[in-house]
Amino acid sequence: MPVYNLEAVKSPRLCGVLLDLISRLLRFPIIGDTILKLIKKRNKVPEMVRFATSPQEGGENGSSSIDLLLPLYYPVHEMTKEEREMHQQMVKETPLNLKAIADANTKALSSASGKNRSEDEFRHWTISDYTSRYLEGSITPIQVVDKLINIIEEMNRQNQNSSVVTQMNIEDIRRQAAESTKRYQNKEIMGVLDGVPILVKDEIPTVGHSVTLGTSFLSTQVERDPLPIAKLKQQGALIVGKTNQHEIGIGTTGFNLLHGTPRNPYGRSGRHHYTGGSSSGSAAAVAMGLVPLAVGSDGGGSIRIPSALCGIVGMKATFKRLARDCTVGCSVTHVGPMTNNVHDAALAYAIMAGEAENDHRHHSQKQPPVHLHAYLKNQSKESKDSNTLLSGLRIGIFDEHINDADEKVQRATMRAIDHYERLGAEIVPIILPHLQEIHLAHGVTITTEMYSLMEEHYRSTTHFNQLCPESRVTLAIGKSWSSTEFLAAQKVRSYAMHHIEDLFQNKVDVILSPATPCTAPLMRDDVASCGESNLSETSALMRYMIHGNLTGIPAMVFPCGYDDETSLPISLQLQAAHWREDLLFHVAMQSEDILKGSIAKPTLYVDILGSDK
Secondary structure, eight states: OOOOOOOOOOOOOOOOOHHHHHHHHTSSHHHHHHHHHHHHHHTTTTHHHHHHHHHTOOOTTTTOOOOGGGSSSSSOOOOOOOHHHHHHHHHHSSSOOOOHOOOOOHHHHHHHHHHHTTOOOOOOOOOHHHHHHHHSSSSOHHHHHHHHHHHHHHHEEEEEETTSEOOOOOOOHHHHHHHHHHHHHTOOOOSTTTTEEEEEEEEEEOSSSSSSOOOSSOOOOOOOOHHHHHHHHHHTTEEEEEESSSGGGGOOOOOOTTBBBBBBSSSSTTOOOOOOOSSHHHHHHHTTTSEEEEEESSSSSTTHHHHTTTTTTEEETTTTTTTTOOOSSTOOOOOEEEEEEEHHHHHHHHHHOOOOOSSSSGGEEEEEEOOHHHHHHHHHHTSSSSGGGGTTOOEEHHHHHTTTHHHHHHHHHHHHHHHHHTTTTTEEEEOTTTTTHHHHHHHHHHHHHHHHHHHHHHHHHHHHHHSSSHHHHHHHHHHHHHHHHHHHHHHHHHHHHHHHHHHHHHHOOEEEEESSSSOBBOGGGGGGGOOOOOOHHHHTTTTTTTHHHHOOEEEEEEEEEEOTTTTOOEEEEEETTTTOOHHHHHHTTTTTSSSSOOOOSSSSSOOSSSOOO
C-alpha cells in the first residue's frame, strides 16, 4: 500500500434544477439505492469495510493490527497515572488565573502593536482593546451595543442574501450593556470579558435565542446554557446574537438558502468567495470586525475551515475539554473559540474549558485540570534569544500530505517550517497511514449521526421540501449506511486513535499541516436558487481536518499569508496530543512573524471602536 492513499471524492458537481431532481430521486428506494451504491463503490467504501475486518491490516509503523482492536465510538482519551501527574505538575507551575492571563495579553498585544509597525498599519480590535477603553471611560458598552445594532440591522437590510447575524434580542442586548456600563462606573467589574460583545453560532444553545440549525422549520427554545456559554456569561461577555451557519451544519462552504450565504470579508472587490462552513457567520463576524470573539462548533472542520478561509484564529479543543452534550454529530463535534489573535483565543479557551457535572457518560470528567502551561511558561521568553523559543519541540511533518495542496499553500507551509526551525524546533518526518479509510470512517459516522437527528424531518414531506437540496443529498447518504459499514467505521476510529496516541507519545509534540489545501472557493452565480452539491470540493476543504474530529485531538488554525492574486488568506493547522492545548497556543504565539508584513485589512470591515487604524 502507498504511504499516502488519500484520494479526492469522486462525485459530480450539481446545482439548480438537476440538484433538486437528484435530491428527490434519492428518496425512492430502488433508484436512490442504486445511485448511492454507485457513489460508495466509486469512493472505495467497500475497501474501508475490508480494511476494518481483515486480519493483520493496519499493523505497520508501530500500530496494532486493526483486527485486534475493538470498535470505539467516543474518542475519549483516558490518561495514564503518569499523564495525570504531569498535568497536575503543570497546573502547579502555571496556575490558571484569568485576570493575570488577560493582563498579560494586554501587555503582549501592546508590545506587538509597537514592534516595527507604523501607525497606519491595520490590526483588529482585541478583547483588551474593549476592556481597557471601558476602564478609562472613552467608550461604554452601551455605546458599543448601539453601534453594533445599527450596523447589523443595516447590513441585513442591504445584504438580504448574505446575512452574518441571524438573531438578535435587542431588548436583552441593551439590558446587558446597561448593566455592564453601570458595573464599570461603579468599578465592580464582573470578569475579564465584562461588556465585550460576542456572537454564538446558531446551533449552540444559548438562553434567549432559539436553535434553528439554519432551517426554516426548527426553532428549539433554550432553557439552560451549556457550560462553555455559561462560563463566558459569568465573565461578563455580552451576547449580541446568533450567527448564520451552513444549513444543519453539514457542509463546508457556509451556504444557507434561508438566510443567505455570508461573504468572505477578504478577496478583491466584485468577486464573492465563500467563508467556509459550517460556522460561517461566526468566522465572517470576527474577520470583518463585528466582534473580537465568536463561538463555533466543529464536527469535520466547521470551526477551522471558515477560520482558515477568513484569516482568523480558530480552535477545537480535545473532545469534551469544553463540556457540551451535542446532538449534532455527537461523537465528532467540538465547540470552540474563534478570534482575531492567538492571545484572545487562549483567554477564551481558559474560560470555556473544564468538566461538567452532568455531561453524557461523564466524559468531560475524565480530563485533567485546565491549564496553559507551555503558553504561559514561554511568554516570558519572548525577549530572550529567539533561536531557542521552540527549543526541544518536535514538529511532525507528513510531506506527502502537505504536497496534496495547491502550490501557493505548499509554499506558505514550507515558509512556516523554516520559521519554526529557526526558533529551535526539530522537524520530524511522520506518516499518517490509511487516511482514505479514516476519512471514509468519519464520513460514515457524521452523516449517520446527522440523519439520526434529522430523520423525522427528512421523512416529512413538508420539511423535506423546505430543506436545501444539498442537505437532502447528504441526509440520503447518511440514511444509506448499513450496520456493517457503521461498525467498520468505528473500528477504523479505534485504529486511528491508537496510532495517533502512539505517535504523540513516542515521536512528536505537535503536527503541522496546511489548514486547507486551497484558498476560499468562489461563490458562483448558479448557486442562488438551490445551492450546490459539490462533494469533491467539500471533501477537499476537509482534507486536513478529519483526523482531529475522528480521534478527538485538539487543533488550531491561524493565518500565515495571503494569495498574491486574490488577497485571500492562507492558513496553517497545528494538532497536538489529547489535553495538550497549551502546546498549540505556545507554538501559534510564535507564528505571527510568518506573515509577510502584518494582518491584511479585509475588504469588508467595520470599525466598532470608532478609529481608523
